Amino acid sequence: xxxxxxxxxxxxxxxxxxxxxxxxxxxxxxxxxxxxxxxxxxxxxxxxxxxxxxxxxxxxxxxxxxxxxxxxxxxxxxxxxxxxxxxxxxxxxxxxxxxxxxxxxxxxxxxxxxxxxxxxxxxxxxxxxxxxxxxxxxxxxxxxxxxxxxxxxxxxxxxxxxxxxxxxxxxxxxxxxxxxxxxxxxxxxxxxxxxxxxxxxxxxxxxxxxxxxxxxxxxxxxxxxxxxxxxxxxxxxxxxxxxxxxxxxxxxxxxxxxxxxxxxxxxxxxxxxxxxxxxxxxxxxxxxxxx
Amino acid sequence: xxxxxxxxxxxxxxxxxxxxxxxxxxxxxxxxxxxxxxxxxxxxxxxxxxxxxxxxxxxxxxxxxxxxxxxxxxxxxxxxxxxxxxxxxxxxxxxxxxxxxxxxxxxxxxxxxxxxxxxxxxxxxxxxxxxxxxxxxxxxxxxxxxxxxxxxxxxxxxxxxxxxxxxxxxxxxxxxxxxxxxxxxxxxxxxxxxxxxxxxxxxxxxxxxxxxxxxxxxxxxxxxxxxxxxxxxxxxxxxxxxxxxxxxxxxxxxxxxxxxxxxxxxxxxxxxxxxxxxxxxxxxxxxxxxxxxxxxxxxxxxxxxxxxxxxxxxxxxxxxxxxxxxxxxxxxxxxxxxxxxxxxxxxxxxxxxxxxxxxxxxxxxxxxxxxxxxxxxxxxxxx
Numbered sequence: 001x002x003x004x005x006x007x008x009x010x011x012x013x014x015x016x017x018x019x020x021x022x023x024x025x026x027x028x029x030x031x032x033x034x035x036x037x038x039x040x041x042x043x044x045x046x047x048x049x050x051x052x053x054x055x056x057x058x059x060x061x062x063x064x065x066x067x068x069x070x071x072x073x074x075x076x077x078x079x080x081x082x083x084x085x086x087x088x089x090x091x092x093x094x095x096x097x098x099x100x101x102x103x104x105x106x107x108x109x110x111x112x113x114x115x116x117x118x119x120x121x122x123x124x125x126x127x128x129x130x131x132x133x134x135x136x137x138x139x140x141x142x143x144x145x146x147x148x149x150x151x152x153x154x155x156x157x158x159x160x161x162x163x164x165x166x167x168x169x170x171x172x173x174x175x176x177x178x179x180x181x182x183x184x185x186x187x188x189x190x191x192x193x194x195x196x197x198x199x200x201x202x203x204x205x206x207x208x209x210x211x212x213x214x215x216x217x218x219x220x221x222x223x224x225x226x227x228x229x230x231x232x233x234x235x236x237x238x239x240x241x242x243x244x245x246x247x248x249x250x251x252x253x254x255x256x257x258x259x260x261x262x263x264x265x266x267x268x269x270x271x272x273x274x275x276x277x278x279x280x281x282x283x284x285x286x287x288x289x290x291x
Numbered sequence: 292x293x294x295x296x297x298x299x300x301x302x303x304x305x306x307x308x309x310x311x312x313x314x315x316x317x318x319x320x321x322x323x324x325x326x327x328x329x330x331x332x333x334x335x336x337x338x339x340x341x342x343x344x345x346x347x348x349x350x351x352x353x354x355x356x357x358x359x360x361x362x363x364x365x366x367x368x369x370x371x372x373x374x375x376x377x378x379x380x381x382x383x384x385x386x387x388x389x390x391x392x393x394x395x396x397x398x399x400x401x402x403x404x405x406x407x408x409x410x411x412x413x414x415x416x417x418x419x420x421x422x423x424x425x426x427x428x429x430x431x432x433x434x435x436x437x438x439x440x441x442x443x444x445x446x447x448x449x450x451x452x453x454x455x456x457x458x459x460x461x462x463x464x465x466x467x468x469x470x471x472x473x474x475x476x477x478x479x480x481x482x483x484x485x486x487x488x489x490x491x492x493x494x495x496x497x498x499x500x501x502x503x504x505x506x507x508x509x510x511x512x513x514x515x516x517x518x519x520x521x522x523x524x525x526x527x528x529x530x531x532x533x534x535x536x537x538x539x540x541x542x543x544x545x546x547x548x549x550x551x552x553x554x555x556x557x558x559x560x561x562x563x564x565x566x567x568x569x570x571x572x573x574x575x576x577x578x579x580x581x582x583x584x585x586x587x588x589x590x591x592x593x594x595x596x597x598x599x600x601x602x603x604x605x606x607x608x609x610x611x612x613x614x615x616x617x618x619x620x621x622x623x624x625x626x627x628x629x630x631x632x633x634x635x636x637x638x639x640x641x642x643x644x645x646x647x648x649x650x651x652x653x654x655x656x657x658x659x660x661x662x663x664x665x666x667x668x669x670x671x672x673x674x
Contacts, residue, residue: 035414086633089665092413093361097554098632100547105625108618116618215618223421223543230418265429268422275419276407 005135007256008249013141015248016148017210020203021225022232022240023148023155024196029234030159031168031192034084034095038103039200040222046072046201047213048110051119061123069201076197080190088175088189103219111215118212121205140209147206151199152241159237168192224251227271246270293651304483306476323468327461333576335464340572341565342467343529348552348564349474350521355550356558357482358514359494360408363546364420367427368519370541371397372526377444377536378437386451394524401519405512424546431538443537446530458532467528474521475561481517482561490514551624555631557638566639574627578620586611636663 024039036042049071053064083102087094128139159165171178171185179185204213211217228247232239247267255263293311297303307313327335347365354360372393379389404423411419431438438444449456449463456462481487489510492500501507530536548571556567590607598606635642641661649656 029414035417083629083633087636090636090663094632094636096361096414096417097550098629100550101625101628101632103625104621104628108621108625111618112622223425226418227422230415234414261429261433265426268425271422272407272419272426275411275415 002134003256007252009135009137010141011249011252012245013144013210013248014252015228015245016144016241017203017207017221017244018225018228018247019148019241019244020144020151020199020206021221022229022244023152023237024200024203025225025229026232026234026237026240027155027196027199028192029172029229030237031172032084032088032189033092033172034088035092035099035234036196037096037099037222038079038106038218039196040218040220040225041103041106042072042076042197042200042218043204043207043221044213044215044218045075045106045110045204046197047121047204047208047217048114048119050201050205050208051114051121051213054121055119061121065205068205069198072197072201073194076193076195077190079197080193084193085186085189103222107215107219114215116215118214119208120212121208123205123209140206144206144210147202148241148244151202152237155195155199156237164188164191224267227267230271231274306479327464332459335461336459337572337576339458339464339467339532341568342464342471343525343532344549344552344568344572345565346467346471346474346525346528347522347549348556348568349471349478349561350518350525351549352553352558352561352564353478353481353490353521354514354518356553356563357487357494358490358511360511360514361413361417361550362420362518363417363543363550364404364424364427365518365522365549366541366543366545367424368397368401368522369526369529369545370427370431370536370538371400372523373446373530373536373541374431374438374444375523376527376530377446380447386449390524390527393527394520397523397526398516398520401523402512402516404519405515408515409508409511421543421546424541424543428538428541431541438538441537441539443535446534446536448534449531458534463531467532470524470528471565474524475565478521478561486510486513551628553638554628555638557640559637560640562640562643563638566643570639574620574623578623582611637661 021039021043024042025036028034028036028039046068050064050068053059053067054061057064059067079102083098084095087098123140123143130137130139130142159169167178167183167188168191170181171183171188175185178188207213207217207221211221224247225244228244229240230243231246232241232243247270250266250270251263254266258266293309295302295308302308307316326338330338347369350368351362351365354362375393375396376389379392384392404420408416408419432441434440448458449466451462451466456466482490489500489505492503492505493507493510493514497507533540552567552571553563554567555570556563556565586607589610590603593606594600594603631638637644645661648660
């Protein structure tokens, strides 16, 4: 029983990381109907920025964290301006390819700049553990869970309660109509990319004590975050987190109870099953085309 | 400028619309035929890879370019073809049989993937095919009684009609070339048949295709099966070319490379698969050249512009360090993909058509001819 709870909690913590990356996918998808395959790599780059600020320049953890988030938000805006804006309005596949290209580029450039070793950031959460009865919870995992819940709630409120959030939803539905209604669509899209890159940085920095940072971490985790976003239905913010947790729990349970090898494929098998039964995901909206 | 007058249906579906085609493709065929006697063995080896990649590219084009169903799982189809080859070879099955078996088995698997894919659109389909590829990769690594797991499998030398065909012999090149040409001609015929026209109709608008009486589900599954079968046969040749296969050769990276092939070549014509394959396979020799010769050349250029000897050698060592940096290939891939999507969405073949039209219409060419329309209102979520 204790094993089960321990696996469950570590699965949830892992799932929150997937959820955080999936949040980035969902944000961009929700606002622009574009799928950003480089989201995991943005996370990796955020981690490297934080590593540079904290590990190499010796700044305070929180200042370095904030610096990395701001730097990545600017990087997100730059990305949007340079490679996404010119192809808005073209088929989705073009954008997928361009972000795959961006992912390649970021991975190899970070490999060239920072090297291909594993890096570690010293955080206030690295050491401590929380004991409840005989259950042991590491602080770094708890920090991930807490940050995911807070970010998810904030983003949910942002999208549903603020004017800017509504503008984002409107421009996703129909860019042209939103533009006619006076929404500055270009600026909205740019802000979305900034937010998504910032969220990715949160994931990257919080993840640093758990999995270390190396230039391929984004690819590995990004590919797990995809099923998370799809399971939740691509356009739903709580769905992304729920999907992420689901994937994390499935993965850690499969790793513990099933024979070796199942751990890595179990999320994909579940994903295919869900797509078969409910192609629009668990929280997805099912909209039929009116002719 | 040449005008082709079509007076009946036969003219419309002709593979070679005028004598220019016969001359140009005839010359190309001649050049390909004398290639083994002219080119170095390294370039010949690359040329065989071009043939194999182009075959996969044609398969992928049928699915992605003409039916509009994106797939990032073609490495898995290639793997199934390659493993079928290696497995059947153990039992001394002759080449033609296991070559066809590889295609057939992969085609069946492709159809099985096509069924769940029927309900999926756009990004969901991409992710489903990625998941499929991961599962196949894991099965190959775990099903040790058949695939020998991570140890991989050796592939014996190909024997055709009692004679051995080593993987670096001209005969193997001609075999790959023959398969490629047959695939291209077969696909051209397929695409001008009712099946091919149904594929294109589905790509352009599923709703419209359905209302015109096209059985969308049937044709999507057909497209998956045909595309997978072609890829499986290419997988058979791929296994022979590498002579050793293991699961980690068939990763997502390879699937992305196949997508790059058709993206760079152009997704609207079969020429794209060949041009893209040439481009992708030739990146490697180009990078080697970059590594070996570029630093010296750049230093010489710098010296010619009046840089001192010390600066020139400094530049040389810096460029050399950059060119041999680990993972530079990834960055170049990434930049190439981004540049093509941004500036040449029609690919290399599109560029060729533009150049051709420029000279045909000489002073009257206008860029807007090839401008693609942007659509800001269509939401892919509800189509």
